[in-house]
Amino acid sequence: MTDDKMKRRLTTVLCADVHGYSRLMGADEAGTLEALRRCRTAIAGLVDRHDGRIVNTWGDAVIAEFASVVEAVQCAVEIQQEVSSQNSGPPHARQMRFRIGVNLGDVMVDGSDIFGDGVNIAARLQELAEPGGVMVSASVYDQVHNKLSVGFDCLGQQQMKNVAPVTTYRVTVGGPAVGQGSGSSAAQAVAASEAGAQRIRGRYESSTWMSSIADRFAALPRPIAVMLTVSGFLILINVFTGLHRIWFHWPVAALLFLGIMRTLRHGPASDRDEGRRGTRD
Template identity: 70%
Template sequence: MPDDKVKRRLTTVLCADVYGYSRLMEADEAGTLEALRRSRAAIARLVERHDGRIVNTWGDAVIAEFASVVEAVQSAIEIQQEISDQESAAPQANAMRFRIGINLGDVMVDGTNIYGDGVNIASRLQELADPGGVVISSSVYDQVHNKLSVGFDCLGQRPMKNIAPLTSYRVTLGGQAAGHASIPMEENRTPSESARAPRMGDRREPSSSTNAVSDWLGKLPRPVAVALTVSAFLIMINLFSGGHKIWFHWPVAVILFGAALRMVLGRRPEQDRR
C-alpha cells in the first residue's frame, strides 16, 4: 500500500472472540453455529446502538470500532450481559462465552478495514479476559475510569505475543468481572490470580470450625469457658515461642483446678437453699 494512500486515525477497537470455540464445535456443530449466529446478531445490534461499526468477522471473532471510548466499553458490557442471558439455559459446559478486549490507539485505514498495532493490542487483550469478561488497555482506562459506574482491577503488565507489555485492566460489575457471574472460576484462571490476596476492605465470613468452637464454648458455664480459653492461649504461646521446653501444664492445671473449685463452691449454696 503506497505511503500516499495510507490513512490513519485514532479509534477505539473492540475485539471479541469465543472462548473454547473448537471444543464447542467438536461437541455440537449445529448447536454451536446457531449460538454463534445468535450472539453475532446481538453484538451487531449493540455495537450499532453505541454508534460503532463492525469492521470484520472471521471464524468466531468480531472486530468493531467506535469513535467514543465510553460507548465502546458500555457496548462491551451490554454484549456480555445479553449473551450471558441468552446462554443461561444452556448446559454450563456448552454455553457460549465471549472474551472481549478494547484498545484506544492509532490504526491504518484501508477502505472499510483497519490495521496496525491498535488492532493487534485489542486482540491480545481479549486473550487476557475471562470467559464472559472484558479487559481494557491503560489508554482506555484513562478515558473511562471516572465516567462509568463500573470497577476496574489492574492486571499489571502482562506479556503478550509480539506486543510489548502494557498495563491492562479488568472491568468489574458489583465486585465481579463483567459477565462473569455464571462462569466457573477455575476456568481460564492462572495460579497467580487464584492465589492473589483479597483486596483491602473485603470481608471474609468466619470459617465453620471457628463458629462451632464459639458455639461450644457458649454452652459451657462461664468459669469453665474462661479457663479453657486462657489455657488454650497459654498452650499456643508455649508451642510457638519454644516447643522444646514444655511449661504450660503447670499454669493450665492451676487454672482448670480453680475453675472446677469455683463450680463446686458455687453449687453448694444452691443445694443448701433447696
C-alpha cells in the same frame, strides 16, 4: 496497498471471540453455529446502538471500532450481559461465552478495514480476558474510569506477543468481575477482612503482653527494679561494643546479688516496723 493511500486515525477497537469455540464445534456443530449467529446478531445491534461499526468477522471473532471510548466499553459490558442472558437455557458445558478486549490506539486504515498495533493490542487483551469478561488497556482506563458505573481491577503490565508490554485493567460490574470473577472477588474481600481483624487482634495482644510486663516490673521491690534496669543497660553495651567478648555477666551478677541482699535486709525490718505501729495503734 501503497503508502500514499494509507491513512491513520485514532480509534477505539473492540475485539471479541468465543472461548473454547473448537470444543463447542466438536460437540455440536449445528447448535454452535446457530448460537454464534444469534450472538453476532445481538452484537451487531449493540455496536450500532453505541455508534460503532463492525470492521470484520472471521471464524468466531468480531472486531468493531468506535469513535467514543466510553461507548465502546459500555457496549462491551452490554454484550457480555446479553450473551449471558442467552446462555440461561443450554447446559453449562455448551454455553457460548465471549472474551472481549478494548484498546484505544492509532490504526492504519485501508478502505473499511483497519490494521496496526491498535488492533493487535485489542486482540491480545481479548486473549487475556476471562470467559465472560472484559479487559481494557491503560489508554482506555484513563478515559473512562470516572465516566461509567463500572469498576476496574488493575492487573499491571502484561507481556504481549509482538507488541510492547501494556498495563491492563479488568472491568468489574457491581463489585465482582463480569463473568467468572465474582466468587474470587468475594473470597478476596472476606480474606482481606479476616486479615485486618487478625492484625487488630495481634496489636491488642501485643499491647496487653507489654502492659503485663510493665505491671510486673513496677511491682518489684525498688532495689531489684534498679538493679535489673542497670543490668539491662550493661547487657546492651556489651552486645553492641564487645560482640567477641562477653563481660556483662560479672557486673550483672554482682548487682543482682546486692539488690537481693538489700531487699532481704530491709524487707523484714519494714514488716517489724509495721507490726510495732499496728500494736501501738
